[in-house]
Amino acid sequence: MTSATAPVDPRRFAAGTAGGDEAPAREPHFRPDIQGLRAVAVGLVVADHVLGWPAGGFIGVDVFFVISGFLITSLLVRERSRTGRISFRAFYARRARRLLPAALLTLAATTAAAWFLFLSGRFQETVHDVVWAALFSANIKFARDGTDYFEAASAPSLVQHFWSLAVEEQFYLVWPALILLAFAAATVGRRARPGGGFRRFPAAALCVLLGAVTAASFAWSLHATAASPVTAYFSTFTRAWELGVGALVAVVATQLQRLPSLPAAVLAWSGLAFVLAAAFTIDEGTAFPGGAAALPVLGAALLLAWGGAPGGPGAQFALGSTPAGFLGAISYSLYLWHWPVLIIAGTLLTPDSVIVHAGVIATSLVLATVSFYCVEQPVLHTNWLLPSHRSVDAARARPVFVRARNVGLAAAAAALLGVGAVAVGPWSDSGNARAAAADAVAAANRTAAAQGMPSLTPLQQDIQAATLATEWPEDLEPGLDELPGYLSEQWGQGCLHVTEDNVGKCLYGDPDAEQSAVVLGDSFAAAWLPGLRQELVGKGWSVQSLTYGVCPNITAPTLYGGQTFTDCIEHRDWAIEHIVSRPPTLVVLSHSWRANLRPGADVGATYRGGLEEVVRTVQASGAKVVILGAPPGADSLLTCPTSLNGPDDCLRGPADTFASQMASEQEVAAATGVRAIDPEQWFCSGGRCPTIVGRTPVYADGLHLTAEYSERIGPDVVAAILQP
Structure with missing residues (x-):
């Protein structure tokens, strides 16, 4: 899974409602194969989040969107056909009864856990996110964060998975009205052609209207995914077609069921194969949703159409099995609980271990089971939000509450044992x-x-x-609570992404100084600037920043959001031309290996060869060139500190790629005659890299230096750079 300090890929937080329809198992329309399909979808997403495999497991949310569109549309169409109307009040009451209790419980428990575990800054962020989630607007909030460069390495939100619930609820603000509109059009058409038959007109009108909405959403998804992948991922408009596909299957379900059993079973098995193939062929580098989402969506549609066919995957040994049925039943609660459990476990325990993985999955299953039996089912067997003429049968509700009591007592006993073990443990x-x-x-x-x-x-x-x-020292400067948003404030002044428009603003010191330095590279180069500026300007130099986020000093094209990062290519060409046309005394090159390359590229060879080309081009200006390695990194102060640990719990060695990058840069230095500086001496001791040194946090996010630490080590860094 994505670490707490890595740029967050939004698809890894795709947690759909996992069964957020209103049809309980006792309904005559209940289909075990759909419950099993939910189990497949939830299993893929949980496996992806917890184990990091399969890499495309996030497509489970797309399967849930299709299921939801199918079931909700089926309910609305049956209601309209049966009663001649659609009750908006009843529809939204059913949604509230089905979704709110478990969701609000999860949000409340998550807030309480954040209050207990996290320090003030991260707790306040969690509360902020919880409010967005409770208002079914999480997708808007996380789309904004995902497109904000300064939030790229922030701590993952405990409720980030609520974005897909927001998408569905926003979609269902208009979906019932569209179905009513289609029925109204059908009624007009029937009156215009009395001999046409009533049944054909509603189905045709629904197909035309819903098909148009679905096609428009799919077209927009293709465009938006290419133009702005992160925003597209969270957008209701780019996801509506997935629910629309499920809705179309619901409208023509009667006609689809006329297909003979053998081809129906073959198509259903093909659908399951499509879903599984998507999970193993799509990964974080795939532009998504766009056209790539068509594979899991098509697979889910085929399963919804013919999953219950004789000989199909709905058989009792497959999707119709008891384990699959149970997992499908608790899938909504499992979605709600697994992500906060995973994030909290990653904060308190050593991540990426078999024991932690097993513990997260087991704990999530237990919490989901308790939530299902003690919250979801009891609420659905009360009269809450039901009209008086539809009161719940007390005799049918009684076993549900008895089961809830038994499960609740068992869970409470287990919780007390756990608390007791912690209370008597050594401190x-x-x-x-x-x-x-x-x-x-x-x-x-x-x-x-x-x-x-x-x-x-x-x-x-x-x-x-x-x-x-x-x-944890109490006199840190900046304090731990100041680190969330720290980079936004530090770089929000506009000198991270330096272009022709703001290059003059990002020049420090006397423009006519006899000696001048240029800093070229990505955000890691920009993080060196406070110390370089403090020391060099104080020595009478001018310092020009030519940095650009996620734009390393290599000639090979990089990717951003799955697409070629053309802004970086244009910036690099312009920046090098700026250096050659105005030769400085010194050029400091610095970058990380975090930019994404084209699939299959040799990372070491690409960065080594690309950096050598840049060095030779810059050398043509006559400037002295120094390669300053990116810092080795440390655990993130945005995620590691809690009320239960100390700095020693956040110690680790340099990043996995650090040694390779330093060796590569030394090779480039030897080949070009420049000097490469390994910065580890200013960050680590004995292979251990602390997050704080004295009263100063080293990094704002585990990656980028704080301005205070950059200034603290500035004398040492400048002395190394200016060394003859």
């Missing part, structure tokens, strides 16, 4: 952690001096002390 008192760490470093320094080894610099002493700290 240590770390005492004055900062003083103890400083004493340990001083002792190590004295030992090194006695052995004739060079003493640690003050910065290295502070770094080593930070690796021993066990308590």
